[in-house]
Amino acid sequence: xxxxxxxxxxxxxxxxxxxxxxxxxxxxxxxxxxxxxxxxxxxxxxxxxxxxxxxxxxxxxxxxxxxxxxxxxxxxxxxxxxxxxxxxxxxxxxxxxxxxxxxxxxxxxxxxxxxxxxxxxxxxxxxxxxxxxxxxxxxxxxxxxxxxxxxxxxxxxxxxxxxxxxxxxxxxxxxxxxxxxxxxxxxxxxxxxxxxxxxxxxxxxxxxxxxxxxxxxxxxxxxxxxxxxxxxxxxxxxxxxxxxxxxxxxx
Ligand code: NDP
Ligand code: 8X3
Numbered sequence: 001x002x003x004x005x006x007x008x009x010x011x012x013x014x015x016x017x018x019x020x021x022x023x024x025x026x027x028x029x030x031x032x033x034x035x036x037x038x039x040x041x042x043x044x045x046x047x048x049x050x051x052x053x054x055x056x057x058x059x060x061x062x063x064x065x066x067x068x069x070x071x072x073x074x075x076x077x078x079x080x081x082x083x084x085x086x087x088x089x090x091x092x093x094x095x096x097x098x099x100x101x102x103x104x105x106x107x108x109x110x111x112x113x114x115x116x117x118x119x120x121x122x123x124x125x126x127x128x129x130x131x132x133x134x135x136x137x138x139x140x141x142x143x144x145x146x147x148x149x150x151x152x153x154x155x156x157x158x159x160x161x162x163x164x165x166x167x168x169x170x171x172x173x174x175x176x177x178x179x180x181x182x183x184x185x186x187x188x189x190x191x192x193x194x195x196x197x198x199x200x201x202x203x204x205x206x207x208x209x210x211x212x213x214x215x216x217x218x219x220x221x222x223x224x225x226x227x228x229x230x231x232x233x234x235x236x237x238x239x240x241x242x243x244x245x246x247x248x249x250x251x
Pocket of ligand 1: 010015032033034035056057059086088135138179182183188
């Protein structure tokens with residue numbers, strides 16, 4: 001049966017790839033992002049009956065409330081919420097990082113995700129049906145230099161996902177945290193404030209994950225039998241590993 005899937009960050013990367021996969025499966029997608037021109041292009045590509053474009057900044061609390069409550073009736077019953085919108089900004093060490101970058105990451109990756117979840121969850125519980133998929137990161141598990149606030153926001157996503165399940169254990173609602181490693185999307189261009197050369201350097205000489213690899217994980221998690229909850233999926237490129245502790249030695 002066709003599901004209604006709300007995806008944040010559907011204008012690029014994982015969210016865009018997931019939107020296409022869900023529609024190909026016969027599901028209907030509410031695509032959210034700030035860049036409305038991209039959402040409109042996607043709507044044209046996938047069809048207005050399959051994709052509802054919802055221009056939305058997840059850091060804008062009022063906008064979330066207003067836009068969700070003004071969804072057409074036939075799009076209101078959301079079966080799958082994919083909290084994917086997010087970003088990393090900068091790789092500077094904590095003592096030189098921009099505080100404004102930290103605030104943007106907290107507002108988007110934590111506050112946006114929490115806000116959307118709080119608004120959509122009651123209807124899932126009321127209807128006894130739903131799946132929340134959060135996009136965390138390996139950065140929430142493994143520290144690395146320059147990961148400071150970004151990694152901490154994703155550690156929040158990990159714990160929030162587990163705690164949601166604790167609250168929802170008496171319901172059929174499922175919660176999954178997907179934790180990708182290096183994937184080539186617009187992620188690094190955003191992280192390096194538009195410096196394409198630096199962004200390309202992140203993936204040079206190795207084969208990163210693709211947006212489609214992660215979209216496949218997202219869709220797979222939603223296709224498991226109702227009694228199976230995938231708590232978390234950690235996925236890295238074959239050429240990436242958590243490589244132990246860093247030691248500084250005086251020379
Ligand atoms: P992209 O930069 O390609 O896509 C990010 C998406 O998030 C865009 O659609 C962007 O849309 C949207 N977005 C950003 N800020 C906001 C906002 N304030 N309101 C609404 N939408 C917003 O990156 P990815 O697809 O790679 O990233 C998706 C998620 O995956 C993020 O949470 C990221 O942290 C996580 N992740 C990425 C990894 C990677 O290596 N690529 C690895 C691990 C996790 P728009 O700008 O139009 O608003
Ligand atoms: C993105 C993965 O390793 O660049 O969340 O932090 S990493």
